[in-house]
Amino acid sequence: MKYTNQQLQELGLATLPAHIVIIMDGNGRWAKGRSLPRAAGHKAGVERLRELIRFSSDAGIAALTLYAFSSENWVRPEPEVRVLCNLLVEYFNKEIAELHENQVRIRAIGDLNAFPQRVQKAVRAAEEKTAQNAGLKLNIALNYGAQAELLRAAQACSARAIETGRLPEKADFEAQLYTADLPEVDLMIRTSGEQRLSNFLLYQLAYAELYFTPCFWPDFTKEEYIKALRDYNARGRRFGGL
Ligand code: FPP
Numbered sequence: 540m541k542y543t544n545q546q547l548q549e550l551g552l553a554t555l556p557a558h559i560v561i562i563m564d565g566n567g568r569w570a571k572g573r574s575l576p577r578a579a580g581h582k583a584g585v586e587r588l589r590e591l592i593r594f595s596s597d598a599g600i601a602a603l604t605l606y607a608f609s610s611e612n613w614v615r616p617e618p619e620v621r622v623l624c625n626l627l628v629e630y631f632n633k634e635i636a637e638l639h640e641n642q643v644r645i646r647a648i649g650d651l652n653a654f655p656q657r658v659q660k661a662v663r664a665a666e667e668k669t670a671q672n673a674g675l676k677l678n679i680a681l682n683y684g685a686q687a688e689l690l691r692a693a694q695a696c697s698a699r700a701i702e703t704g705r706l707p708e709k710a711d712f713e714a715q716l717y718t719a720d721l722p723e724v725d726l727m728i729r730t731s732g733e734q735r736l737s738n739f740l741l742y743q744l745a746y747a748e749l750y751f752t753p754c755f756w757p758d759f760t761k762e763e764y765i766k767a768l769r770d771y772n773a774r775g776r777r778f779g780g781l
Contacts, residue, residue: 542598551769556725558602559595560747562739563587565731565755572755578622583757585626589634590761595675596641602676602721604648606739610684613653624658627681631661635668642674648717649683676721683717685741692716718743726771728764730756748774 547553563584570580588605595603608623631645638645645665652659662681692715696707713719724740724747732753736744750767752759 540597547598550765551772552598552765554772555598555600555768556748556771557600557722558604558724559600559726559728560604560606560724560740560744561591562606562727562729562733562737563756563759564729564733566757568731569755569757577619580755580757581622581626585630587757587759588630591759591764592638592643592675592677593641594761594764596643600675602678604678604680604718604721604724604740606680606683606737608649608681608683609738610649610682610687611738613682624655627658628661631665635665638665638677639669639672642672643669643677644672644674645669646676646678647681648678649681650687651681653682678717678721680739684738685736686738688717689742716742723747726750726767728752728767730754730759746776746778748776 542550547555566580566584567577568580569583570577573579592603607627612623613620635645647662647666651662654662658681662679692712695715696712699711700706718724718740724743727736727740727744727747728750729735730752732751734751748771750770752763752767754763
């Protein structure tokens with residue numbers, strides 16, 4: 540069910556960010572606090588996603604980008620990497636029908652080639668099925684690192700400059716980023732109390748509002764999400780002006 544403007548106002552959400560990015564952190568600590576294996580934390584983390592994606596879609600948020608697997612995550616023990624890969628495959632296979640029904644457009648950002656074939660296949664199938672959807676643009680960062688993204692964009696621009704003899708403009712550079720057709724990021728949320736960007740969308744976060752919460756990701760309910768969005772509503776954004 541889509542929210543009306545009045546309903547959003549009643550929730551204290553008169554202004555919605557066009558593009559929200561989330562660093563979903565704290566699955567391991569959530570599990571540890573319950574004497575559960577880390578895998579249980581990741582599983583609970585995936586459970587959280589459904590509700591938040593649904594709310595984002597119903598509230599009319601244009602784009603949501605989630606950090607699911609960073610280019611630094613490969614150093615984790617192999618069984619944990621395997622659990623994360625399995626969860627990804629399961630998620631894309633299981634959720635796709637409902638996401639598609641809700642007009643969500645799914646895209647992966649990052650270098651998918653490093654993943655096992657079964658992950659690549661599940662992600663590509665979800666992208667293809669939802670490519671024409673006009674609703675929420677849902678981006679999942681997989682084997683993503685901002686420094687690698689910026690280097691890749693710089694290399695593409697250099698090659699083009701050698702070819703054409705013309706230096707790239709801002710728009711040419713931005714066209715090489717994974718986020719090329721997405722609105723500017725308005726809000727970055729990171730759970731679990733850590734206060735850093737961990738190589739996530741370093742260029743795109745230039746003017747974003749930053750929201751840090753001590754809540755572990757599996758505890759980040761819709762109510763917590765609305766709290767973050769209300770906090771965003773209360774901020775005065777000046778983009779360098781007065
Ligand atoms: C951080 O918790 C979380 C991750 C590295 C993975 C996030 C992944 C999911 C929520 C599931 C997969 C995603 C999709 C889209 C299906 P952590 O393990 O770093 O926690 P810790 O810092 O407490 O150890």
